[in-house]
Amino acid sequence: MITTNNLSFSYSENVAFRFPDITLKEQEHLLILGASGIGKTTLLHLLGGILTPQGGEIIVNENNITHFKPKKLDDFRGKNIGFIFQKTTAIASLSVSDNLTTRLYFSGLPSSKETIDSLLEQLDLTAVKNHKPHQLSQGQLQRLGIALGVIHQPNIILADEPTSSLDDENCKLVIKLLKKQAAKSKANLIIITHDQRIKDEFTNTLVL
Numbered sequence: 406m407i408t409t410n411n412l413s414f415s416y417s418e419n420v421a422f423r424f425p426d427i428t429l430k431e432q433e434h435l436l437i438l439g440a441s442g443i444g445k446t447t448l449l450h451l452l453g454g455i456l457t458p459q460g461g462e463i464i465v466n467e468n469n470i471t472h473f474k475p476k477k478l479d480d481f482r483g484k485n486i487g488f489i490f491q492k493t494t495a496i497a498s499l500s501v502s503d504n505l506t507t508r509l510y511f512s513g514l515p516s517s518k519e520t521i522d523s524l525l526e527q528l529d530l531t532a533v534k535n536h537k538p539h540q541l542s543q544g545q546l547q548r549l550g551i552a553l554g555v556i557h558q559p560n561i562i563l564a565d566e567p568t569s570s571l572d573d574e575n576c577k578l579v580i581k582l583l584k585k586q587a588a589k590s591k592a593n594l595i596i597i598t599h600d601q602r603i604k605d606e607f608t609n610t611l612v613l
């Protein structure tokens with residue numbers, strides 16, 4: 406569950422944003438659309454606690470995270486938020502499997518071979534589990550990005566332009582995978598995009 410009230414943020418006097426309020430009940434999805442530069446990534450980073458709003462508040466599962474101290478926010482983010490970035494944040498020197506083990510560690514969770522193997526299987530990455538990120542294809546890298554965003558079963562999955570560089574077939578596949586992973590961890594799924602192809606896949610949309 407996530408609620409925002411009167412959120413505002415500015416990078417400078419000239420680059421300032423006021424965002425519409427968001428209310429998502431358990432497991433609801435939201436697609437955020439809008440022109441380039443309108444503030445979509447900024448909003449996603451506010452929702453995930455990467456940026457702190459100058460005004461308003463963000464409530465995640467009854468926790469008002471707006472005024473959390475940095476350490477508490479880091480812990481909260483590690484356990485509850487799953488980010489999927491356009492470009493993978495995998496560690497180059499580690500294998501696919503070890504990247505997932507490391508992500509679990511940073512979320513304060515024990516390494517679980519079963520959890521990792523099962524997720525790799527679902528994302529069709531088993532064959533490359535011992536490969537380093539640079540040995541993966543674009544599609545495999547994209548799926549590793551999803552794995553890294555969901556391995557710790559977050560309550561909120563935040564995806565930044567997850568389909569923009571994909572062909573139609575892989576675009577559909579990624580959306581299906583994101584919805585499936587969100588259902589599995591009973592998470593809210595919030596996607597920002599200007600990819601019009603995925604508009605029809607979501608009933609709940611917010612245009613900035």
Ligand SMILES: Nc1ncnc2c1ncn2[C@@H]1O[C@H](COP(=O)(O)OP(=O)(O)OP(=O)(O)O)[C@@H](O)[C@H]1O
Pocket residue numbers: 416417420439440441442443444445446447448599
């Ligand atoms: N760290 C920063 N410092 C200063 N200005 C920034 C910073 N990050 C973003 N901006 C500015 O804030 C505005 C909104 O950026 P943001 O990335 O949130 O937009 P967006 O809607 O996600 O754009 P796009 O669709 O092109 O990714 C842009 O004008 C951008 O230049």
